[in-house]
Amino acid sequence: MSQLPLRAQLATALGRTAATLSRATGRGDGSVIGGRIGLMLDPDLLRKLAAHRKLALVSATNGKTTTTRLIAAALQELGEVATNAFGANMPAGHVTALASAKNAPYGVLEVDEKYLPEVLDTTGAQVVCLMNLSRDQMDRAAEIWLLAQKWRRALSGKPAHAIANCDDPLVAWAASTAARVTWVAAGQRWREDSWCCPECGGPLDRPEPGTIGQGIGVSSAAGAMWACRECTFHRPEPNWVLDGEEVIDPRGTRWRLDLQLPGQANRSNAAMALAVAAAFGLEPARALPRLRTVTSVAGRYTTVERDGRVLRLLLAKNPAGWLEAFDVTDPALPVILSVNAQVPDGRDTSWLWDVDYGVLKGRPVVVTGERRLDLALRLHVAGVPFQLCDSFGEAVSAVPAGRVDVIANYTAFQQIRAEFGRAV
Template sequence: MSQLPLRAQLASALGRTAATLSRATGRGDGSVIGGRVGLMLEPDLLRKLAADRKLVLVSATNGKTTTTRLITSALQELGDVATNAFGANMPAGHVSALASNKDAPYGVLEVDEKYLPEVLDTTNAGLVCLMNLSRDQMDRAAEIWLLAQKWRRALAGRPVHVIANCDDPLVTWGASTAARVTWVAAGQRWREDSWCCPECGGPLDRSGFGNGGQGLTAAQMADTNWACRECTFRRPEPSWVLDGEYVTDPRGQHWRLDIQLPGQANRANAAVALAVAETLGLDPARALPRLRMVTSVAGRYTTVERDGRSLRLLLAKNPAGWLEAFDVADPALPIILSVNAQGPDGRDTSWLWDVDYRILRGRPVLVTGERRLDLALRLAVAGVPFQLCDSFEQAVGLLAPGKIDVIANYTAFQQIRAEFGRAV
């Protein structure tokens, strides 16, 4: 990297100091406050820190933190990588990430969907990774068609290479204005937000069937072709294809995704990560061992111990996320569900009614969190027996020693992590 101007150096240093103090005083990991301090002193700090790096921006509704971690792990085979590992995915977090490793030749940044145009404009990143779009934080986030439209406008006319999931029609539409696109058939289990053509509004013919992807056979899950009945918009031909535990590269070679992160969604994340890594010159044979080293991501999939109980922590923030969490959860184990509705979650919990909870029948279900009554009503209507608990600690205490799955939305998940020292 070129030498930063003196003002930017000072802003960067003071930001790192603020982040260190935040961690030392137990106020957080410092990934936001450090960036805010830096931007106060030098508003153009992100642009200056991004200059002369090979930068990847990763955006999606679900899976962007995990995919960012996987890409970062792979690229460490090539050199140092600056990244926002804990999910601070707005400009302040990006400043903190780049300032904390100012000499790294590579940068991999998770980016909030709504902030992608701004961050792309500021950083002039050469590579953008787009994976999925679905409803999320319904009272705060823009309507997802509007987000896809913002992506289209941001990518148009830029010399940027996009790696995009062609199985998601909204992502395909959002990415299709880019100068160069590498299409990855990474799958789309949750289809309830993409039955209409984003180009003309007509109906999309979709393979398989609906019901949020529940009940789909393996063959139906693999058959993700789609096309509009009323215009020419259709699924592009992919260069990379995910098929169960394998991904096929553009040369037709098959690679087994024997990663340690569980579930089909994480194999999709890994397939995208491989495509990104190869675009930056890293062969899949060298990237795959790096992907296998990732065992948890900011607490996701971590197993923690308490009083003889092994609790596996799963994050689910929206209907699509809950569907993927159910795919990972062990049907033979009791399960604790925790839901809040704080600012980062969105105040509106009506999305709970879009989740099919009937899959939980037949296992012990305990419900906690600030909005436990909302979730309890949804379970009652779905005919799922449950036990209501005033706290997470009470829920754990009611279960016998052994293995337990825990699914929580964002702030509930962070509260549970805090109880165990923010295990990562």
């Protein structure tokens, strides 16, 4: 802190005080208000706090909070790490994260997709992790092609090292202007937003769904798994490959993940995290044990109890996220679904019609949340029987004692977390 100018020191101190008061009064975790106060007093505070640190920025539509947590856990092997662990992923949250660990030589910051160009320019981060792009909050986030274009322009001319998922064509196109790229074959199960070439608009030839990262060999994983029919744009050659339960590093060594976090999506997140750790000079042998200690991320996958029910909390914000949430649910268990449409969720709920809720047939389904009627109509059309409840408490009472899966979108998820003391 002594290296900061006096004004920046004062802004940081007052921001920390505001964050502490926010937590003490139960108004929130302080991740945003502290940064806002700091930036009001010194608009250049983020740049000053980022100086002299080695930073990684993590951005995606899905999985960025978890991947940020995994990378931060790995880099703790090297020293103290500043990170926005609770998902406050805009500049105010970044200021709070860096100010809270003022002497940390490393930083891992989750960044909202729209803010990535601004944050990269401000912080001068050395590493940028780009994982996926799919439609999300269309009423305020715009078309994902526009986001990919902004990423592409932001990386052009910068010295940043991009760690990018080569299985997502939009990410591959966005990252291709970076000065240096490490390509990770992390898979892409949701493909409904990437059937056209972002370079020329022509059709992309794609393999059958489910063939990437699920039991494929090294030779097939290294091939061009997608390509444009009308121009030269094609899948880059991967340096890292997710192969089922293992990750293959650039030397061809296989590393079994053995994560405590469930599902294919988290194995993809871990593959990205290992590649980022390697960019910091940390080998998989040292990074993997750290990744295996992560059991919950800002409430995701947390298990809580109420009235004899053991509830596992899962977050799903958009069609791609619901696909991954269904992947980790237990088909033998009842499931509670909760959907809101507040500003952080996006007001438009038309995305519900892109989710295949038919996978829930045959299990007890309970629906709640502010937009429960929207979800109820979607389930009715899909032929999925359900019970409608006015509140989360009523929904919990509607299922029998025992284990239950709970899937909620962003603000619904945060409301549920608040009922259990924001379990992490």
